[in-house]
Amino acid sequence: MTALATPSATSAGVPAPAGVRPGAFGNATHLVCRACGEKSSLGPFYACLECFGPLEVGYDFPTITRAQLEAGPKSIWRYAPLLPVPADIATFRSTDPGYTRLLDAANLAADLGLRKLWVKDDSGNPTHSFKDRVVAVALSAARELGLHVLACPSTGNLANAVAAAAARAGIKSVVFVPENLEHQKIIASAVYDTTLIAVQGSYDDVNKLASEIAAEEEGWAFVNVNVRPYYSEGSKTLAYEIAEQLGWRIPDQVVIPVASGSQLTKIDKGFAELVTLGLVEDKPWKIYGAQATGCSPISQAYRADLDFVPPVKPDTIAKSLAIGNPADGPYVLDVVRRTGGLIADVDDETVVQNIQRLARTEGVFAETAGGVTVGVTAKLIADGVLDPDAETVVINSGDGLKTLDAVSGRVGPKTTIPPRYDAFTDFWKGLDR
Amino acid sequence: MTALATPSATSAGVPAPAGVRPGAFGNATHLVCRACGEKSSLGPFYACLECFGPLEVGYDFPTITRAQLEAGPKSIWRYAPLLPVPADIATFRSTDPGYTRLLDAANLAADLGLRKLWVKDDSGNPTHSFKDRVVAVALSAARELGLHVLACPSTGNLANAVAAAAARAGIKSVVFVPENLEHQKIIASAVYDTTLIAVQGSYDDVNKLASEIAAEEEGWAFVNVNVRPYYSEGSKTLAYEIAEQLGWRIPDQVVIPVASGSQLTKIDKGFAELVTLGLVEDKPWKIYGAQATGCSPISQAYRADLDFVPPVKPDTIAKSLAIGNPADGPYVLDVVRRTGGLIADVDDETVVQNIQRLARTEGVFAETAGGVTVGVTAKLIADGVLDPDAETVVINSGDGLKTLDAVSGRVGPKTTIPPRYDAFTDFWKGLDR
Incomplete structure (x- = not known):
């Protein structure tokens, strides 16, 4: 079993998808079962007909050069030849996500005791989370497959991304949320008229x-259900961008927040593709996963030396990572073990402290998932697991403005004074600085 | 009186600033009074010693080419030769703002009845407003002038930008806010440990x-007070980016939100510099200003045919534009009249409707200032003022996540259902679509 479709994979024996225009999926040629390896044609499918395993996109890549990619737009579409999207994807209306900052994080590195650290800051995406990447690819698949409703079940970031992308593309969207979802999160999706x-x-x-509707209704693209194989490929762009922004090379170790686990496995897949295509030099890299202790099924499975993931009931402030039954759990375990990394977790108190640490040192205000990732990074250094001399990248997947409650009560004014200069000087002189 | 320092301006007679390294301000050579034209040396000065008029940065530009700028980093620092910053600015730690999306807004154009429209979306900046641009330039000036505290009075966006930039640069920041400021805005600044x-x-x-402290304390850089001449130059990068992203040309008309008015005057200055330097073809452009009726001192002055701006007491939901006594008021009047534009205002109800319009059509969730700008654009089209056939750019200066209250109560779930497929189909069949 291998999760990576290499350039040597061919579409032999896989019939061309019916009713789909030539080139609709670029260099993608088929779907392949991650469990049994069975190939099937490109379509709105997500489970293997043989074994019900999850399907993944396979490619037959031509020669692709750095110069070709560098000449592309300043968005994920510069990597169109590596995604299941048509060559003319940039001419379609999308939110054009990606190509976010890779911040040289020298202050945070010093604070953590790392030699060299970067933060890949995906809060700069159009709706301020990495979900814009995956939704943009899912939207393309929906369009090419003739699906006319973009939908998702969600509690936050994904709902924002789906509603915004559909608005811009001019197609209908339907977002399903729990009734008791915070009013603010409802507003930030409903404003797009979804x-x-x-x-x-x-x-x-x-x-x-959502799964029942996906099975029963015609023409619906539930981004994280029936077009999930395309959707999840969008996370590979994080790997491509990191490599390109480092001057076309792969870092030694990467720490990645884990919910379903899809992002982690796809960053690993992205690096592997760059090596296979000769776009970067081959070298070892280690992938580390980060979970919140209150929802850490994969971390627990790792510690118990399992190769499957028993579900848990989430109880953590890191809501965007609170998936108790993660779809990609076994594949996360495979990636971290294969690359020599691991997956660990930190408690909610540590999450909040590390949101503050990242803000204080680098001026980046992350959502709770960012606190999880920086917190796990700190823990792994303290435990002597992470190599402090190795070049490290941590992923910040979302924005603190969406999870203000996490730090509310922790931060605030240092003083309150009347509007007089002498009141200010009294405070300022007494300030310990 | 002219607000534009041309390449022919020289530093003759202006002594070099004492204690400042050569090249500290790049191609900037002096400060010049916008009122009387008197020149003075570069320093932490903001008011003319002759007439108390506001000071502006003047330059002696060498030859600058498109290729030279295009080869720069993907941030405002690509335009370093046009800013009062050193040539090695990109090597210093800043939030690296700018180079935000210029969205082809075909849906919004159709909705408004415009032929061709772009949205310059500054919500993609590090702290999600255009303030990151101006603060980054102010931070450089503070560093070069040996000032060691970055400070501001603010009610929101500016506080976020100052606190984040100072954190990343590793220098002290002090942010002054009214005691009754919304708790959320306090959190989003305090998290950076300012x-x-x-x-x-x-x-x-x-x-x-703040002004009193700026006058009394040594070593403080109040970004919008005593280093304001440098700070405000950061807004020119909006003009440079728009021109470059359009393929090095100036659009026919631009609609710009107006608080102090600095951004509007600097976008005009930026276009003029590009023409003077031969980086774009010379052509006429019209600058339009947008205010909220509840704080529309410049719009009122325009209608009353004044060349000065009587102050008003702000009362609008567009808090980021609520400056009742705008520093650049007369210069805004000069720019809109000189370019053949004007300045207009819309009420708060229209602001909210146009936040929703931009979200619904383009998937961009703007703060209230964006609703003001789109609302004024719509009004000017309805009034027959704006040319519907001319190429138009509107500025979105900030992010809707910071002003959720504006649309709270306006948007929400379309229905609430039990978790059953039949409940969904009952709703879906009855939906008017």
């Missing part, structure tokens, strides 16, 4: 309903 | 206190 449906139940109930 | 001082008084009281 059909937002509140469901009386838990997030698990919402998910189940 | 010295946030709450002042018992109105924003005007805070401003007055």
